[in-house]
Amino acid sequence: MIAVFAAYPGLYSVLVNSPVGAEMETVLPQVETMVAVLYFGLFAMSFDFISGYTGYLSFGHAAFYGTGAYFVVLAANGKIPLLGPDTSFVALLVIGGLIAVGLAVLIGAVSFRLTGVYFAMITLGFSQVLYVLVRDWGYLASNPRDGPAVLGRTEPFSIGVPGVDSLDLAIGQLAGESVEGLLGVLEFTATEVSYYMIGLVVLASYFAMQRIIHSPFGKVLIAIRENEERAEAIGYNTFWYKLGAFAVSAFFAAVAGGLLAGFRRSVSPDGTFYFLVTGDALLASIIGGFGTLAGPLYGWLFDEGVTEFLSKRGEGGGLLPYLRDNLGEGLLSTEVFDGLTVGEAINTFLNGHAELYIGVLFVLFVLFVPSGLLGTVRDRVGGPVGEAIASRLRGER
Amino acid sequence: MTGVAVGAVGLDSALADPVVLAGFVDALAEFLRPRNLASVFVDGLAKAALYVMIAGGLTLIFGLMGVLNFAHGSMTMIGAYLGGLLMVLAVGQATGDAARLALFFVALAVTFAALAGLGGAIEIGLVRRLYDRPPVYQILLTFGVTLVLDELVRIVVLFYGMQPTSDWQAALATKPGVLDSSVDLGLVSVPGLDLFEIAIGALTVAGLWAFLTKTRYGLMIRAGSEDAEMTEALGIDVRRVFTVVFALGAGVAGVAGTLLMWDGSWAASVPLAADTLLPAFVVVIIGGLGTFRGTVVAALIVGMADAVTTWWFVNEIEFSGLPEITIFLILVVMLILRPQGLFGVEEVGGH
Amino acid sequence: MTLLEVEDAHTYYGESHILEGVSLEVEEGEVVALVGRNGVGKTTTLRTVLQLTPPRRGTVRLRGEDVTGRETHEIADRGVGWIPEERRIFAQLSVEENVRVAVPDGRAVGAALDRAFETFPDLRDHRSRDAGTLSGGQQQMLALARGLVGDNDLLLVDEPSEGLAPLIVERVAEALADAAEDTTLLLVEQNLPLALDLADRFYVIDNGSVVDEGDAAETSADDERLRRYLSA
Numbered sequence: 017m018i019a020v021f022a023a024y025p026g027l028y029s030v031l032v033n034s035p036v037g038a039e040m041e042t043v044l045p046q047v048e049t050m051v052a053v054l055y056f057g058l059f060a061m062s063f064d065f066i067s068g069y070t071g072y073l074s075f076g077h078a079a080f081y082g083t084g085a086y087f088v089v090l091a092a093n094g095k096i097p098l099l100g101p102d103t104s105f106v107a108l109l110v111i112g113g114l115i116a117v118g119l120a121v122l123i124g125a126v127s128f129r130l131t132g133v134y135f136a137m138i139t140l141g142f143s144q145v146l147y148v149l150v151r152d153w154g155y156l157a158s159n160p161r162d163g164p165a166v167l168g169r170t171e172p173f174s175i176g177v178p179g180v181d182s183l184d185l186a187i188g189q190l191a192g193e194s195v196e197g198l199l200g201v202l203e204f205t206a207t208e209v210s211y212y213m214i215g216l217v218v219l220a221s222y223f224a225m226q227r228i229i230h231s232p233f234g235k236v237l238i239a240i241r242e243n244e245e246r247a248e249a250i251g252y253n254t255f256w257y258k259l260g261a262f263a264v265s266a267f268f269a270a271v272a273g274g275l276l277a278g279f280r281r282s283v284s285p286d287g288t289f290y291f292l293v294t295g296d297a298l299l300a301s302i303i304g305g306f307g308t309l310a311g312p313l314y315g316w317l318f319d320e321g322v323t324e325f326l327s328k329r330g331e332g333g334g335l336l337p338y339l340r341d342n343l344g345e346g347l348l349s350t351e352v353f354d355g356l357t358v359g360e361a362i363n364t365f366l367n368g369h370a371e372l373y374i375g376v377l378f379v380l381f382v383l384f385v386p387s388g389l390l391g392t393v394r395d396r397v398g399g400p401v402g403e404a405i406a407s408r409l410r411g412e413r
Numbered sequence: 414m415t416g417v418a419v420g421a422v423g424l425d426s427a428l429a430d431p432v433v434l435a436g437f438v439d440a441l442a443e444f445l446r447p448r449n450l451a452s453v454f455v456d457g458l459a460k461a462a463l464y465v466m467i468a469g470g471l472t473l474i475f476g477l478m479g480v481l482n483f484a485h486g487s488m489t490m491i492g493a494y495l496g497g498l499l500m501v502l503a504v505g506q507a508t509g510d511a512a513r514l515a516l517f518f519v520a521l522a523v524t525f526a527a528l529a530g531l532g533g534a535i536e537i538g539l540v541r542r543l544y545d546r547p548p549v550y551q552i553l554l555t556f557g558v559t560l561v562l563d564e565l566v567r568i569v570v571l572f573y574g575m576q577p578t579s580d581w582q583a584a585l586a587t588k589p590g591v592l593d594s595s596v597d598l599g600l601v602s603v604p605g606l607d608l609f610e611i612a613i614g615a616l617t618v619a620g621l622w623a624f625l626t627k628t629r630y631g632l633m634i635r636a637g638s639e640d641a642e643m644t645e646a647l648g649i650d651v652r653r654v655f656t657v658v659f660a661l662g663a664g665v666a667g668v669a670g671t672l673l674m675w676d677g678s679w680a681a682s683v684p685l686a687a688d689t690l691l692p693a694f695v696v697v698i699i700g701g702l703g704t705f706r707g708t709v710v711a712a713l714i715v716g717m718a719d720a721v722t723t724w725w726f727v728n729e730i731e732f733s734g735l736p737e738i739t740i741f742l743i744l745v746v747m748l749i750l751r752p753q754g755l756f757g758v759e760e761v762g763g764h
Numbered sequence: 765m766t767l768l769e770v771e772d773a774h775t776y777y778g779e780s781h782i783l784e785g786v787s788l789e790v791e792e793g794e795v796v797a798l799v800g801r802n803g804v805g806k807t808t809t810l811r812t813v814l815q816l817t818p819p820r821r822g823t824v825r826l827r828g829e830d831v832t833g834r835e836t837h838e839i840a841d842r843g844v845g846w847i848p849e850e851r852r853i854f855a856q857l858s859v860e861e862n863v864r865v866a867v868p869d870g871r872a873v874g875a876a877l878d879r880a881f882e883t884f885p886d887l888r889d890h891r892s893r894d895a896g897t898l899s900g901g902q903q904q905m906l907a908l909a910r911g912l913v914g915d916n917d918l919l920l921v922d923e924p925s926e927g928l929a930p931l932i933v934e935r936v937a938e939a940l941a942d943a944a945e946d947t948t949l950l951l952v953e954q955n956l957p958l959a960l961d962l963a964d965r966f967y968v969i970d971n972g973s974v975v976d977e978g979d980a981a982e983t984s985a986d987d988e989r990l991r992r993y994l995s996a
Contacts, residue, residue: 144737371560648837
């Protein structure tokens with residue numbers, strides 16, 4: 017799967033310029049969308065790390081995402097004491113992550129005395145307190161409701177080995193670097209460079225979380241999910257394990273937020289701290305597979321893919337412009353019902369309304385595919401997909 | 414902000430920032446004037462009435478079924494649009510105040526019935542399939558229902574050329590003039606709408622309370638929320654009771670929405686769904702998940718806190734998020750001190 | 765006609781196999797006791813009859829009608845009452861409401877209340893108190909009253925003497941003996957002398973199946989056959 021992700025920008029440009037280019041552009045998410053899939057996918061994975069593995073629904077997880085995102089922008093605007101506006105981006109990611117860890121320890125110390133619905137609600141309460149604070153605090157931005165943008169910083173946000181210019185590449189929609197003539201033939205646009213550099217951070221974070229899940233520590237988390245009383249009876253102090261897992265997941269949620277801020281160079285309260293952002297992570301986790309770690313990334317890929325597919329032109333193709341171009345004026349103006357033409361019907365029911373179809377799919381997943389995309393595939397093949405395919409290729413099954 | 418002259422100079426000499434403190438003491442003295450206290454109190458009652466209506470249905474559903482219905486806010490939102498639609502269709506320029514009020518009650522009844530039908534259908538078609546799964550799946554399912562309902566409403570609203578995110582002014586305009594005027598209560602004069610909201614809230618609470626305590630169905634609901642299995646073994650079809658309660662809760666949400674449609678600080682819009690869902694959760698949790706009495710008391714607490722902090726924001730403290738942040742802080746503090754809520758039983762809603 | 769027949773019932777909690785083929789019969793008017801150690805499936809047998817935990821295999825018949833897989837309230841409608849272990853009264857309802865809720869739709873509530881309070885005069889004095897504030901013995905009375913007013917033909921009684929003072933146990937036993945005059949009882953009881961005293965017949969259950977049965981009048985509590993299955 018990593019190889020598919022690595023080859024995606026190349027594949028995308030080849031396919032879009034092929035004879036079936038129009039169809040491909042309609043169906044495939046563009047590379048810029050894939051960047052969002054990566055960083056938000058990381059956030060969804062961090063949500064799954066705590067909620068899917070311990071069974072404690074962290075409904076305020078957006079607080080950590082927002083912390084990481086705001087930290088990067090505020091530091092770049094010189095609003096964080098002791099940190100210059102030109103501090104290296106990687107350092108900002110790590111420091112932002114550590115601040116989120118501190119926050120998680122504070123919230124978790126109080127919240128992990130509760131279980132079930134109460135835990136979900138108290139974490140929701142904490143994150144909404146922070147949301148309102150961020151939304152209404154004039155220090156953070158000139159218009160706090162819209163959120164701050166990076167203004168002061170001249171240095172680009174770059175990921176890589178600090179000081180080694182060729183291994184340290186800037187990310188961002190506009191401010192990112194493009195690379196030409198790598199190995200003589202390869203060329204990358206700024207968006208593609210951002211995709212790879214952000215992808216590297218996401219990949220490293222994924223491996224880190226996966227290591228923890230497969231460590232003895234991770235086994236205890238799963239034991240807590242299956243039967244916390246029994247885990248306690250065996251002698252584990254489950255409180256510290258839960259708190260530890262919460263801190264780890266907060267760290268990576270903040271890294272994801274930092275990546276968002278680095279790429280977009282602006283953040284808003286509604287796009288970071290708001291409880292529906294956690295809702296999006298939950299959505300991604302359910303569709304992708306709760307408690308599978310990698311699943312939420314695919315879940316979010318699915319979500320973004322459908323959203324782009326049903327969006328308007330100028331955002332990377334999609335169904336609507338494709339139908340307009342290919343159905344012909346005659347069919348589009350045919351009346352289907354009481355003065356409603358086909359064109360209007362498409363406009364009304366499809367244009368920009370991906371949420372509806374995602375919502376329907378989500379409900380169907382909850383009812384009929386409770387283990388999600390990746391979870392179901394894993395159930396079928398009996399283990400992690402990569403391993404199963406590899407062993408099948410080696411002829412072991 | 415004018416009001417009392419600097420009177421408490423003696424106090425502030427001990428503290429670091431005399432100017433701020435003097436301002437605070439002034440404001441406090443102003444706040445404590447009977448006229449202001451009384452108007453804050455009435456405002457608090459009106460807010461509490463809205464909160465109890467927003468949260469009442471949610472608490473019934475959680476109390477009996479243990480389902481935290483995330484679609485509750487969406488039902489309130491649909492109720493606001495539906496009630497608004499009925500009023501906009503029925504009310505003309507010439508319609509008098511009395512006729513508008515009468516039509517409003519018709520609209521309340523129709524929205525109640527429509528939302529009850531929707532709630533019943535959702536319970537039978539979707540929620541019922543999940544009773545034997547962990548409670549988190551019911552949260553997930555109703556969350557998904559919210560996405561679908563909100564988007565459907567957005568489609569309809571856009572189709573008729575309105576902005577889903579802004580308040581529906583035409584519906585607000587059906588409000589009779591008498592509710593916009595002030596009513597003199599002797600000590601203070603208060604907005605007519607506040608009194609109207611208090612009246613509707615009190616009627617709703619009284620109606621639900623009577624239904625729960627005075628009817629056989631209410632008895633079955635209370636028994637079922639304590640021990641569904643035992644109730645079933647007494648020959649009561651608890652599944653049918655579940656459906657009725659889900660329908661009832663949704664109907665109450667619809668009624669609340671219709672009332673909010675006339676209130677300029679809420680009004681009909683798609684974001685109303687999320688804007689009402691969060692306070693409803695707060696009220697229900699503070700009261701103790703699933704206890705009706707607790708919800709009423711919690712709505713009063715939250716309503717009063719909202720009114721008091723709104724006064725302070727308007728008059729003294731320049732932080733517009735103050736009321737909202739206070740509400741969530743009450744939730745957090747409550748969960749720390751007494752997780753089961755004011756009137757909750759410890760086991761309900763845990764793992 | 766045989767009132768209740770359970771035939772080869774296999775019942776599971778999740779994946780654990782609790783009843784491994786229980787078969788028993790209860791005739792109209794009888795008092796039948798289920799005895800056996802803790803955790804051998806006595807309570808599960810009652811829950812299986814009520815379809816609270818329906819059997820995966822096997823049949824439950826009421827008056828010859830196969831009711832396996834029906835809803836629990838349908839079983840209750842056919843005249844089966846349940847006086848469960850730990851009583852399970854509705855703690856937040858008043859005493860009177862606890863009785864009221866058990867009266868089937870369409871029956872006279874007043875008459876039912878009178879009957880309950882005549883049998884247990886104690887309850888009349890506390891009729892408007894929250895049932896959760898009653899003592900253990902009073903709660904057991906209330907649970908019995910709730911079973912009696914349901915106009916049931918068959919009462920499933922689970923551990924009625926558990927956790928009660930000896931004096932109270934006597935009163936409970938009296939009430940059950942009274943009830944037995946016009947109702948059929950299927951009784952789970954750890955207190956062997958009490959069980960044999962009330963019952964006409966008994967079944968011994970061990971490891972999820974019936975291992976023995978006998979006539980209560982002909983068997984003493986010290987009987988070797990019983991002690992083998994009851995001693996821990």
